[in-house]
Amino acid sequence: MSIPFPPVIDHFAPLATRYDVAFCDVWGVIHNGIAHFPEACEALRRFRAGGGSVVLLTNAPRDGAVVESFLDTLKVPRDAWDVIVTSGDVARAEIEARRDQPVLHIGPERDSSMFDHLAVRFADVDGAGYAVCSGLYDDETETPDDYRDLMAAMRARDLFMICANPDRVVERGDRLVYCAGAVADLYESMGGAVLFSGKPYRPIYQRALARAAALRGAPVGLDRVVAIGDSVRTDLRGATGFGIDCLFVTAGIHAEELGGRETIDHGALAAIFSEAGVLPAVVTRRLAW
Incomplete structure:
Protein backbone atom coordinates (compact mmCIF):
# COMPACT_ATOMS: atom_id res chain seq x y z
CA MET A 1 0.00 0.00 0.00
CA ASP A 89 30.99 21.57 16.54
CA VAL A 90 29.70 18.16 17.65
CA ALA A 91 32.86 16.43 16.39
CA ARG A 92 35.03 18.84 18.41
CA ALA A 93 33.38 17.69 21.62
CA GLU A 94 34.19 14.08 20.73
CA ILE A 95 37.78 14.99 19.84
CA GLU A 96 38.21 16.89 23.10
CA ALA A 97 37.07 13.81 25.03
CA ARG A 98 39.93 11.89 23.34
CA ARG A 99 42.58 14.58 23.58
CA ASP A 100 45.13 12.15 25.04
CA GLN A 101 45.00 9.91 21.96
CA PRO A 102 46.86 10.64 18.70
CA VAL A 103 44.46 11.11 15.79
CA LEU A 104 44.54 10.29 12.10
CA HIS A 105 42.80 13.10 10.21
CA ILE A 106 41.26 12.06 6.89
CA GLY A 107 40.23 15.16 5.00
CA PRO A 108 41.40 18.42 3.45
CA GLU A 109 43.47 21.05 5.22
CA ARG A 110 40.51 23.47 5.13
CA ASP A 111 38.78 21.37 7.82
CA SER A 112 41.63 21.71 10.31
CA SER A 113 39.79 24.40 12.32
CA MET A 114 37.88 21.66 14.17
CA PHE A 115 41.15 20.82 15.92
CA ASP A 116 42.08 24.41 16.84
CA HIS A 117 43.13 24.94 20.47
CA LEU A 118 42.57 21.26 21.36
CA ALA A 119 46.30 20.40 21.51
CA VAL A 120 45.78 17.10 19.71
CA ARG A 121 48.63 15.01 18.33
CA PHE A 122 48.35 13.84 14.74
CA ALA A 123 49.57 10.46 13.55
CA ASP A 124 49.49 8.14 10.55
CA VAL A 125 47.34 5.04 10.43
CA ASP A 126 49.99 2.96 12.24
CA GLY A 127 50.33 5.35 15.18
CA ALA A 128 46.81 6.74 15.61
CA GLY A 129 44.46 5.86 18.46
CA TYR A 130 41.40 6.78 16.40
CA ALA A 131 40.48 8.62 13.18
CA VAL A 132 38.46 11.68 12.28
CA CYS A 133 37.09 11.81 8.74
CA SER A 134 36.00 15.26 7.58
CA GLY A 135 36.05 14.52 3.86
CA LEU A 136 38.25 13.32 1.05
CA TYR A 137 41.75 14.73 0.74
CA ASP A 138 40.87 15.88 -2.80
CA ASP A 139 37.11 15.76 -3.48
CA GLU A 140 37.64 17.15 -6.98
CA THR A 141 39.37 14.00 -8.21
CA GLU A 142 38.94 11.22 -5.64
CA THR A 143 36.12 8.80 -4.90
CA PRO A 144 35.52 6.65 -1.77
CA ASP A 145 36.98 3.67 -3.65
CA ASP A 146 40.37 5.39 -3.50
CA TYR A 147 40.24 4.90 0.28
CA ARG A 148 39.81 1.12 0.39
CA ASP A 149 43.45 0.43 1.25
CA LEU A 150 43.44 3.04 4.02
CA MET A 151 40.16 1.71 5.41
CA ALA A 152 41.57 -1.83 5.35
CA ALA A 153 44.63 -0.65 7.30
CA MET A 154 42.37 1.08 9.84
CA ARG A 155 40.19 -2.00 10.13
CA ALA A 156 43.24 -4.19 10.74
CA ARG A 157 44.01 -2.00 13.77
CA ASP A 158 40.33 -1.78 14.77
CA LEU A 159 40.46 2.04 14.79
CA PHE A 160 37.35 3.94 15.82
CA MET A 161 36.23 6.67 13.36
CA ILE A 162 34.46 9.95 14.05
CA CYS A 163 32.69 11.07 10.87
CA ALA A 164 32.51 14.85 11.06
CA ASN A 165 30.19 15.16 8.05
CA PRO A 166 27.62 12.37 7.47
CA ASP A 167 26.70 13.74 4.02
CA ARG A 168 27.59 11.30 1.24
CA VAL A 169 27.55 13.90 -1.52
CA VAL A 170 26.97 17.64 -1.80
CA GLU A 171 26.32 20.05 -4.65
CA ARG A 172 29.18 22.19 -5.87
CA GLY A 173 27.70 24.36 -8.58
CA ASP A 174 26.01 21.91 -10.96
CA ARG A 175 28.09 18.90 -9.85
CA LEU A 176 27.93 16.45 -6.96
CA VAL A 177 31.12 15.76 -5.01
CA TYR A 178 31.75 13.09 -2.39
CA CYS A 179 31.79 13.90 1.33
CA ALA A 180 33.01 12.21 4.51
CA GLY A 181 29.81 10.21 4.89
CA ALA A 182 30.67 8.19 1.79
CA VAL A 183 34.08 7.24 3.23
CA ALA A 184 32.53 6.46 6.64
CA ASP A 185 29.89 4.28 4.99
CA LEU A 186 32.68 2.33 3.26
CA TYR A 187 34.49 1.85 6.57
CA GLU A 188 31.30 0.75 8.30
CA SER A 189 30.59 -1.74 5.49
CA MET A 190 34.03 -3.23 6.17
CA GLY A 191 33.12 -3.73 9.83
CA GLY A 192 34.63 -0.53 11.21
CA ALA A 193 33.05 1.36 14.12
CA VAL A 194 31.85 4.87 13.24
CA LEU A 195 30.30 7.74 15.20
CA PHE A 196 28.42 10.17 12.92
CA SER A 197 28.40 13.67 14.43
CA GLY A 198 25.87 15.48 12.23
CA LYS A 199 22.45 15.02 10.65
Missing part, protein backbone atom coordinates in the same frame (compact mmCIF):
# COMPACT_ATOMS: atom_id res chain seq x y z
CA SER A 2 1.39 3.39 -0.95
CA ILE A 3 1.95 6.04 1.72
CA PRO A 4 0.03 9.34 1.42
CA PHE A 5 1.71 12.15 -0.48
CA PRO A 6 2.44 15.34 1.52
CA PRO A 7 1.14 18.77 0.45
CA VAL A 8 3.20 20.62 -2.17
CA ILE A 9 3.52 24.39 -1.75
CA ASP A 10 5.29 27.21 -3.58
CA HIS A 11 5.69 29.57 -0.61
CA PHE A 12 6.79 29.25 3.00
CA ALA A 13 4.71 32.20 4.22
CA PRO A 14 1.45 30.28 4.84
CA LEU A 15 3.33 27.86 7.11
CA ALA A 16 5.49 30.35 8.95
CA THR A 17 3.06 31.17 11.76
CA ARG A 18 3.01 27.50 12.83
CA TYR A 19 6.63 27.69 13.94
CA ASP A 20 8.89 29.70 16.23
CA VAL A 21 12.15 28.15 15.04
CA ALA A 22 13.51 26.94 11.71
CA PHE A 23 16.44 24.53 11.56
CA CYS A 24 17.57 25.33 8.03
CA ASP A 25 20.01 23.29 5.99
CA VAL A 26 22.66 25.36 4.23
CA TRP A 27 24.23 23.68 1.20
CA GLY A 28 21.48 22.98 -1.37
CA VAL A 29 18.87 25.19 0.32
CA ILE A 30 20.42 28.66 0.68
CA HIS A 31 23.46 28.19 -1.58
CA ASN A 32 25.08 25.69 -3.95
CA GLY A 33 28.69 26.24 -2.98
CA ILE A 34 29.14 28.86 -5.70
CA ALA A 35 26.35 31.39 -5.14
CA HIS A 36 23.58 32.06 -2.63
CA PHE A 37 19.89 31.69 -3.46
CA PRO A 38 18.27 35.13 -2.98
CA GLU A 39 14.70 33.81 -2.65
CA ALA A 40 15.67 31.40 0.10
CA CYS A 41 17.59 34.04 2.02
CA GLU A 42 14.68 36.44 1.72
CA ALA A 43 12.31 33.78 3.05
CA LEU A 44 14.47 33.34 6.14
CA ARG A 45 14.74 37.10 6.60
CA ARG A 46 10.97 37.43 6.53
CA PHE A 47 10.53 34.53 8.94
CA ARG A 48 12.85 36.30 11.38
CA ALA A 49 11.11 39.64 10.84
CA GLY A 50 7.88 37.93 11.88
CA GLY A 51 9.40 36.81 15.17
CA GLY A 52 10.96 33.49 14.16
CA SER A 53 14.48 32.30 14.93
CA VAL A 54 16.70 30.63 12.33
CA VAL A 55 19.35 28.09 13.26
CA LEU A 56 21.48 27.15 10.26
CA LEU A 57 22.06 23.42 10.71
CA THR A 58 24.84 22.06 8.56
CA ASN A 59 26.94 18.95 8.22
CA ALA A 60 29.97 21.11 7.48
CA PRO A 61 32.92 19.52 9.31
CA ARG A 62 34.19 22.90 10.45
CA ASP A 63 33.72 25.40 13.26
CA GLY A 64 30.63 27.61 12.95
CA ALA A 65 32.81 30.73 12.61
CA VAL A 66 34.48 29.24 9.53
CA VAL A 67 31.07 28.51 7.98
CA GLU A 68 30.00 32.07 8.76
CA SER A 69 33.00 33.45 6.88
CA PHE A 70 32.22 31.21 3.91
CA LEU A 71 28.60 32.44 3.87
CA ASP A 72 29.93 36.00 3.82
CA THR A 73 31.95 35.22 0.67
CA LEU A 74 28.73 33.99 -0.98
CA LYS A 75 26.94 37.18 0.16
CA VAL A 76 24.39 35.32 2.29
CA PRO A 77 22.75 38.18 4.25
CA ARG A 78 23.64 38.24 7.95
CA ASP A 79 20.02 39.01 8.83
CA ALA A 80 18.81 35.75 7.27
CA TRP A 81 19.91 33.70 10.29
CA ASP A 82 20.58 33.86 14.01
CA VAL A 83 23.12 31.14 14.83
CA ILE A 84 25.01 28.32 13.10
CA VAL A 85 25.34 24.78 14.43
CA THR A 86 27.69 22.46 12.55
CA SER A 87 28.60 18.80 12.68
CA GLY A 88 32.13 20.08 13.22
CA PRO A 200 20.49 12.72 10.83
CA TYR A 201 21.79 11.87 14.31
CA ARG A 202 20.35 13.32 17.54
CA PRO A 203 23.38 15.16 19.02
CA ILE A 204 23.35 17.95 16.42
CA TYR A 205 19.59 18.48 16.86
CA GLN A 206 19.92 18.59 20.64
CA ARG A 207 22.65 21.20 20.30
CA ALA A 208 20.51 23.23 17.86
CA LEU A 209 17.46 23.08 20.16
CA ALA A 210 19.55 24.31 23.09
CA ARG A 211 20.86 27.22 21.00
CA ALA A 212 17.30 28.07 19.93
CA ALA A 213 16.11 28.08 23.54
CA ALA A 214 18.98 30.40 24.49
CA LEU A 215 18.05 32.73 21.64
CA ARG A 216 14.41 32.89 22.66
CA GLY A 217 14.96 32.88 26.40
CA ALA A 218 12.71 29.88 26.98
CA PRO A 219 12.43 26.20 26.02
CA VAL A 220 11.04 25.56 22.54
CA GLY A 221 8.47 22.82 21.97
CA LEU A 222 9.24 20.38 19.18
CA ASP A 223 5.85 21.15 17.63
CA ARG A 224 7.06 24.74 17.10
CA VAL A 225 10.20 23.74 15.15
CA VAL A 226 10.46 23.05 11.42
CA ALA A 227 13.50 21.59 9.66
CA ILE A 228 14.10 22.80 6.10
CA GLY A 229 16.32 20.61 3.94
CA ASP A 230 16.91 18.84 0.64
CA SER A 231 18.31 15.44 1.66
CA VAL A 232 16.15 12.43 2.47
CA ARG A 233 19.01 10.66 4.24
CA THR A 234 20.11 13.56 6.48
CA ASP A 235 17.47 16.32 6.66
CA LEU A 236 14.27 14.31 6.39
CA ARG A 237 15.38 11.30 8.43
CA GLY A 238 16.95 13.54 11.03
CA ALA A 239 13.89 15.73 11.46
CA THR A 240 11.41 12.88 11.69
CA GLY A 241 13.68 10.94 14.02
CA PHE A 242 13.93 13.95 16.31
CA GLY A 243 10.18 14.52 16.23
CA ILE A 244 9.94 17.76 14.26
CA ASP A 245 8.25 18.70 10.99
CA CYS A 246 10.26 18.84 7.78
CA LEU A 247 9.78 21.15 4.80
CA PHE A 248 11.46 19.17 2.03
CA VAL A 249 13.15 21.07 -0.84
CA THR A 250 13.26 19.13 -4.13
CA ALA A 251 15.55 21.43 -6.19
CA GLY A 252 18.63 20.34 -4.29
CA ILE A 253 20.64 17.17 -3.94
CA HIS A 254 17.83 14.95 -5.35
CA ALA A 255 16.90 17.32 -8.20
CA GLU A 256 17.96 15.15 -11.12
CA GLU A 257 16.11 12.05 -9.89
CA LEU A 258 13.01 14.14 -9.14
CA GLY A 259 12.49 15.67 -12.59
CA GLY A 260 14.99 18.55 -12.54
CA ARG A 261 15.20 21.82 -10.65
CA GLU A 262 12.18 23.44 -12.28
CA THR A 263 9.60 20.63 -11.93
CA ILE A 264 8.70 17.89 -9.46
CA ASP A 265 8.21 14.31 -10.59
CA HIS A 266 5.57 13.30 -8.03
CA GLY A 267 5.95 9.61 -8.80
CA ALA A 268 9.71 9.67 -8.29
CA LEU A 269 9.30 11.69 -5.11
CA ALA A 270 6.70 9.30 -3.73
CA ALA A 271 9.02 6.40 -4.49
CA ILE A 272 11.91 8.03 -2.59
CA PHE A 273 9.72 8.68 0.44
CA SER A 274 8.29 5.16 0.31
CA GLU A 275 11.74 3.60 0.10
CA ALA A 276 12.96 5.71 3.01
CA GLY A 277 9.81 5.01 5.03
CA VAL A 278 9.52 8.67 6.11
CA LEU A 279 7.43 11.63 5.00
CA PRO A 280 7.97 15.37 5.30
CA ALA A 281 5.14 17.57 6.53
CA VAL A 282 5.30 19.63 3.32
CA VAL A 283 7.19 19.64 0.01
CA THR A 284 8.39 22.69 -1.93
CA ARG A 285 10.51 23.07 -5.05
CA ARG A 286 12.68 25.84 -3.62
CA LEU A 287 12.54 27.76 -0.37
CA ALA A 288 10.71 31.00 -1.11
CA TRP A 289 8.51 33.31 0.93
Whole structure:
Protein backbone atom coordinates (compact mmCIF):
# COMPACT_ATOMS: atom_id res chain seq x y z
CA MET A 1 0.00 0.00 0.00
CA SER A 2 1.39 3.39 -0.95
CA ILE A 3 1.95 6.04 1.72
CA PRO A 4 0.03 9.34 1.42
CA PHE A 5 1.71 12.15 -0.48
CA PRO A 6 2.44 15.34 1.52
CA PRO A 7 1.14 18.77 0.45
CA VAL A 8 3.20 20.62 -2.17
CA ILE A 9 3.52 24.39 -1.75
CA ASP A 10 5.29 27.21 -3.58
CA HIS A 11 5.69 29.57 -0.61
CA PHE A 12 6.79 29.25 3.00
CA ALA A 13 4.71 32.20 4.22
CA PRO A 14 1.45 30.28 4.84
CA LEU A 15 3.33 27.86 7.11
CA ALA A 16 5.49 30.35 8.95
CA THR A 17 3.06 31.17 11.76
CA ARG A 18 3.01 27.50 12.83
CA TYR A 19 6.63 27.69 13.94
CA ASP A 20 8.89 29.70 16.23
CA VAL A 21 12.15 28.15 15.04
CA ALA A 22 13.51 26.94 11.71
CA PHE A 23 16.44 24.53 11.56
CA CYS A 24 17.57 25.33 8.03
CA ASP A 25 20.01 23.29 5.99
CA VAL A 26 22.66 25.36 4.23
CA TRP A 27 24.23 23.68 1.20
CA GLY A 28 21.48 22.98 -1.37
CA VAL A 29 18.87 25.19 0.32
CA ILE A 30 20.42 28.66 0.68
CA HIS A 31 23.46 28.19 -1.58
CA ASN A 32 25.08 25.69 -3.95
CA GLY A 33 28.69 26.24 -2.98
CA ILE A 34 29.14 28.86 -5.70
CA ALA A 35 26.35 31.39 -5.14
CA HIS A 36 23.58 32.06 -2.63
CA PHE A 37 19.89 31.69 -3.46
CA PRO A 38 18.27 35.13 -2.98
CA GLU A 39 14.70 33.81 -2.65
CA ALA A 40 15.67 31.40 0.10
CA CYS A 41 17.59 34.04 2.02
CA GLU A 42 14.68 36.44 1.72
CA ALA A 43 12.31 33.78 3.05
CA LEU A 44 14.47 33.34 6.14
CA ARG A 45 14.74 37.10 6.60
CA ARG A 46 10.97 37.43 6.53
CA PHE A 47 10.53 34.53 8.94
CA ARG A 48 12.85 36.30 11.38
CA ALA A 49 11.11 39.64 10.84
CA GLY A 50 7.88 37.93 11.88
CA GLY A 51 9.40 36.81 15.17
CA GLY A 52 10.96 33.49 14.16
CA SER A 53 14.48 32.30 14.93
CA VAL A 54 16.70 30.63 12.33
CA VAL A 55 19.35 28.09 13.26
CA LEU A 56 21.48 27.15 10.26
CA LEU A 57 22.06 23.42 10.71
CA THR A 58 24.84 22.06 8.56
CA ASN A 59 26.94 18.95 8.22
CA ALA A 60 29.97 21.11 7.48
CA PRO A 61 32.92 19.52 9.31
CA ARG A 62 34.19 22.90 10.45
CA ASP A 63 33.72 25.40 13.26
CA GLY A 64 30.63 27.61 12.95
CA ALA A 65 32.81 30.73 12.61
CA VAL A 66 34.48 29.24 9.53
CA VAL A 67 31.07 28.51 7.98
CA GLU A 68 30.00 32.07 8.76
CA SER A 69 33.00 33.45 6.88
CA PHE A 70 32.22 31.21 3.91
CA LEU A 71 28.60 32.44 3.87
CA ASP A 72 29.93 36.00 3.82
CA THR A 73 31.95 35.22 0.67
CA LEU A 74 28.73 33.99 -0.98
CA LYS A 75 26.94 37.18 0.16
CA VAL A 76 24.39 35.32 2.29
CA PRO A 77 22.75 38.18 4.25
CA ARG A 78 23.64 38.24 7.95
CA ASP A 79 20.02 39.01 8.83
CA ALA A 80 18.81 35.75 7.27
CA TRP A 81 19.91 33.70 10.29
CA ASP A 82 20.58 33.86 14.01
CA VAL A 83 23.12 31.14 14.83
CA ILE A 84 25.01 28.32 13.10
CA VAL A 85 25.34 24.78 14.43
CA THR A 86 27.69 22.46 12.55
CA SER A 87 28.60 18.80 12.68
CA GLY A 88 32.13 20.08 13.22
CA ASP A 89 30.99 21.57 16.54
CA VAL A 90 29.70 18.16 17.65
CA ALA A 91 32.86 16.43 16.39
CA ARG A 92 35.03 18.84 18.41
CA ALA A 93 33.38 17.69 21.62
CA GLU A 94 34.19 14.08 20.73
CA ILE A 95 37.78 14.99 19.84
CA GLU A 96 38.21 16.89 23.10
CA ALA A 97 37.07 13.81 25.03
CA ARG A 98 39.93 11.89 23.34
CA ARG A 99 42.58 14.58 23.58
CA ASP A 100 45.13 12.15 25.04
CA GLN A 101 45.00 9.91 21.96
CA PRO A 102 46.86 10.64 18.70
CA VAL A 103 44.46 11.11 15.79
CA LEU A 104 44.54 10.29 12.10
CA HIS A 105 42.80 13.10 10.21
CA ILE A 106 41.26 12.06 6.89
CA GLY A 107 40.23 15.16 5.00
CA PRO A 108 41.40 18.42 3.45
CA GLU A 109 43.47 21.05 5.22
CA ARG A 110 40.51 23.47 5.13
CA ASP A 111 38.78 21.37 7.82
CA SER A 112 41.63 21.71 10.31
CA SER A 113 39.79 24.40 12.32
CA MET A 114 37.88 21.66 14.17
CA PHE A 115 41.15 20.82 15.92
CA ASP A 116 42.08 24.41 16.84
CA HIS A 117 43.13 24.94 20.47
CA LEU A 118 42.57 21.26 21.36
CA ALA A 119 46.30 20.40 21.51
CA VAL A 120 45.78 17.10 19.71
CA ARG A 121 48.63 15.01 18.33
CA PHE A 122 48.35 13.84 14.74
CA ALA A 123 49.57 10.46 13.55
CA ASP A 124 49.49 8.14 10.55
CA VAL A 125 47.34 5.04 10.43
CA ASP A 126 49.99 2.96 12.24
CA GLY A 127 50.33 5.35 15.18
CA ALA A 128 46.81 6.74 15.61
CA GLY A 129 44.46 5.86 18.46
CA TYR A 130 41.40 6.78 16.40
CA ALA A 131 40.48 8.62 13.18
CA VAL A 132 38.46 11.68 12.28
CA CYS A 133 37.09 11.81 8.74
CA SER A 134 36.00 15.26 7.58
CA GLY A 135 36.05 14.52 3.86
CA LEU A 136 38.25 13.32 1.05
CA TYR A 137 41.75 14.73 0.74
CA ASP A 138 40.87 15.88 -2.80
CA ASP A 139 37.11 15.76 -3.48
CA GLU A 140 37.64 17.15 -6.98
CA THR A 141 39.37 14.00 -8.21
CA GLU A 142 38.94 11.22 -5.64
CA THR A 143 36.12 8.80 -4.90
CA PRO A 144 35.52 6.65 -1.77
CA ASP A 145 36.98 3.67 -3.65
CA ASP A 146 40.37 5.39 -3.50
CA TYR A 147 40.24 4.90 0.28
CA ARG A 148 39.81 1.12 0.39
CA ASP A 149 43.45 0.43 1.25
CA LEU A 150 43.44 3.04 4.02
CA MET A 151 40.16 1.71 5.41
CA ALA A 152 41.57 -1.83 5.35
CA ALA A 153 44.63 -0.65 7.30
CA MET A 154 42.37 1.08 9.84
CA ARG A 155 40.19 -2.00 10.13
CA ALA A 156 43.24 -4.19 10.74
CA ARG A 157 44.01 -2.00 13.77
CA ASP A 158 40.33 -1.78 14.77
CA LEU A 159 40.46 2.04 14.79
CA PHE A 160 37.35 3.94 15.82
CA MET A 161 36.23 6.67 13.36
CA ILE A 162 34.46 9.95 14.05
CA CYS A 163 32.69 11.07 10.87
CA ALA A 164 32.51 14.85 11.06
CA ASN A 165 30.19 15.16 8.05
CA PRO A 166 27.62 12.37 7.47
CA ASP A 167 26.70 13.74 4.02
CA ARG A 168 27.59 11.30 1.24
CA VAL A 169 27.55 13.90 -1.52
CA VAL A 170 26.97 17.64 -1.80
CA GLU A 171 26.32 20.05 -4.65
CA ARG A 172 29.18 22.19 -5.87
CA GLY A 173 27.70 24.36 -8.58
CA ASP A 174 26.01 21.91 -10.96
CA ARG A 175 28.09 18.90 -9.85
CA LEU A 176 27.93 16.45 -6.96
CA VAL A 177 31.12 15.76 -5.01
CA TYR A 178 31.75 13.09 -2.39
CA CYS A 179 31.79 13.90 1.33
CA ALA A 180 33.01 12.21 4.51
CA GLY A 181 29.81 10.21 4.89
CA ALA A 182 30.67 8.19 1.79
CA VAL A 183 34.08 7.24 3.23
CA ALA A 184 32.53 6.46 6.64
CA ASP A 185 29.89 4.28 4.99
CA LEU A 186 32.68 2.33 3.26
CA TYR A 187 34.49 1.85 6.57
CA GLU A 188 31.30 0.75 8.30
CA SER A 189 30.59 -1.74 5.49
CA MET A 190 34.03 -3.23 6.17
CA GLY A 191 33.12 -3.73 9.83
CA GLY A 192 34.63 -0.53 11.21
CA ALA A 193 33.05 1.36 14.12
CA VAL A 194 31.85 4.87 13.24
CA LEU A 195 30.30 7.74 15.20
CA PHE A 196 28.42 10.17 12.92
CA SER A 197 28.40 13.67 14.43
CA GLY A 198 25.87 15.48 12.23
CA LYS A 199 22.45 15.02 10.65
CA PRO A 200 20.49 12.72 10.83
CA TYR A 201 21.79 11.87 14.31
CA ARG A 202 20.35 13.32 17.54
CA PRO A 203 23.38 15.16 19.02
CA ILE A 204 23.35 17.95 16.42
CA TYR A 205 19.59 18.48 16.86
CA GLN A 206 19.92 18.59 20.64
CA ARG A 207 22.65 21.20 20.30
CA ALA A 208 20.51 23.23 17.86
CA LEU A 209 17.46 23.08 20.16
CA ALA A 210 19.55 24.31 23.09
CA ARG A 211 20.86 27.22 21.00
CA ALA A 212 17.30 28.07 19.93
CA ALA A 213 16.11 28.08 23.54
CA ALA A 214 18.98 30.40 24.49
CA LEU A 215 18.05 32.73 21.64
CA ARG A 216 14.41 32.89 22.66
CA GLY A 217 14.96 32.88 26.40
CA ALA A 218 12.71 29.88 26.98
CA PRO A 219 12.43 26.20 26.02
CA VAL A 220 11.04 25.56 22.54
CA GLY A 221 8.47 22.82 21.97
CA LEU A 222 9.24 20.38 19.18
CA ASP A 223 5.85 21.15 17.63
CA ARG A 224 7.06 24.74 17.10
CA VAL A 225 10.20 23.74 15.15
CA VAL A 226 10.46 23.05 11.42
CA ALA A 227 13.50 21.59 9.66
CA ILE A 228 14.10 22.80 6.10
CA GLY A 229 16.32 20.61 3.94
CA ASP A 230 16.91 18.84 0.64
CA SER A 231 18.31 15.44 1.66
CA VAL A 232 16.15 12.43 2.47
CA ARG A 233 19.01 10.66 4.24
CA THR A 234 20.11 13.56 6.48
CA ASP A 235 17.47 16.32 6.66
CA LEU A 236 14.27 14.31 6.39
CA ARG A 237 15.38 11.30 8.43
CA GLY A 238 16.95 13.54 11.03
CA ALA A 239 13.89 15.73 11.46
CA THR A 240 11.41 12.88 11.69
CA GLY A 241 13.68 10.94 14.02
CA PHE A 242 13.93 13.95 16.31
CA GLY A 243 10.18 14.52 16.23
CA ILE A 244 9.94 17.76 14.26
CA ASP A 245 8.25 18.70 10.99
CA CYS A 246 10.26 18.84 7.78
CA LEU A 247 9.78 21.15 4.80
CA PHE A 248 11.46 19.17 2.03
CA VAL A 249 13.15 21.07 -0.84
CA THR A 250 13.26 19.13 -4.13
CA ALA A 251 15.55 21.43 -6.19
CA GLY A 252 18.63 20.34 -4.29
CA ILE A 253 20.64 17.17 -3.94
CA HIS A 254 17.83 14.95 -5.35
CA ALA A 255 16.90 17.32 -8.20
CA GLU A 256 17.96 15.15 -11.12
CA GLU A 257 16.11 12.05 -9.89
CA LEU A 258 13.01 14.14 -9.14
CA GLY A 259 12.49 15.67 -12.59
CA GLY A 260 14.99 18.55 -12.54
CA ARG A 261 15.20 21.82 -10.65
CA GLU A 262 12.18 23.44 -12.28
CA THR A 263 9.60 20.63 -11.93
CA ILE A 264 8.70 17.89 -9.46
CA ASP A 265 8.21 14.31 -10.59
CA HIS A 266 5.57 13.30 -8.03
CA GLY A 267 5.95 9.61 -8.80
CA ALA A 268 9.71 9.67 -8.29
CA LEU A 269 9.30 11.69 -5.11
CA ALA A 270 6.70 9.30 -3.73
CA ALA A 271 9.02 6.40 -4.49
CA ILE A 272 11.91 8.03 -2.59
CA PHE A 273 9.72 8.68 0.44
CA SER A 274 8.29 5.16 0.31
CA GLU A 275 11.74 3.60 0.10
CA ALA A 276 12.96 5.71 3.01
CA GLY A 277 9.81 5.01 5.03
CA VAL A 278 9.52 8.67 6.11
CA LEU A 279 7.43 11.63 5.00
CA PRO A 280 7.97 15.37 5.30
CA ALA A 281 5.14 17.57 6.53
CA VAL A 282 5.30 19.63 3.32
CA VAL A 283 7.19 19.64 0.01
CA THR A 284 8.39 22.69 -1.93
CA ARG A 285 10.51 23.07 -5.05
CA ARG A 286 12.68 25.84 -3.62
CA LEU A 287 12.54 27.76 -0.37
CA ALA A 288 10.71 31.00 -1.11
CA TRP A 289 8.51 33.31 0.93
